Amino acid sequence: MVKLDRIYTRGGDAGETSLGNGARVAKSSLRVAAYGEVDEANAVIGIARLYVEGTEDLVLGRIQNDLFDLGADLCVPIEDEAPQYPPLRVTQAQVDWLEGQIDRMNAELAPLTSFVLPGGSFAAAFLHQARTVVRRAERVLVELLGTPDEKVNRLVLMYLNRLSDLLFVMSRYVNGKGAGDVLWVPAANRDG
Secondary structure, three states: OOOOOOOOOOOOOOOEEEOOOOOEEEOOOHHHHHHHHHHHHHHHHHHHHHHOOOHHHHHHHHHHHHHHHHHHHHOOOOOOOOOOOOOOOOOHHHHHHHHHHHHHHHOOOOOOOOOEEOOOOHHHHHHHHHHHHHHHHHHHHHHHHOOOOOOOOHHHHHHHHHHHHHHHHHHHHOOOOOOOOEEOOOOOOOOO
8 A cells, every 4th residue: 555645755856766676766767767758648548538438438547557557667677686575567467458458449440541640539639649658658668678787577568569559549439430530641731
């Protein structure tokens, strides 16, 4: 159980923060940047939830909770020695669940005939925004994974990759199952 009775600690006033294992790192570190991007994606998903209801709202609520799990995973580096308390880690089951949601929604969509522009409805626009933030988190995570001496749960990358796909599919799904999609028209404005 988490108990926060004091919000400010002054511990970050010098530009450092504590990871979940107690290690102090710069607030500009790739690890902190990665879970910061995930936090931003979670916030945008929270806005999208204002415009959806029913099953889609429940799906997004579960994703928001999973993103907190993912942030907890990222804030505790994998260590060679087993820690006293096992850290929270993203699991294959969470990735599989995303794939199931993608398949469920995508089965009801007409095939695409063009790329989709973000928009159509408020819900779809915010889901597209969340998708782009998740893609940014992926890029930071890939950079972190390529950093020597940084150990990260590889399932975090898989989760984010599937999540961006789900957010794209869901944006179409909430846009009247694709009927309200705004399609890209290549070279539509080249002649003025």
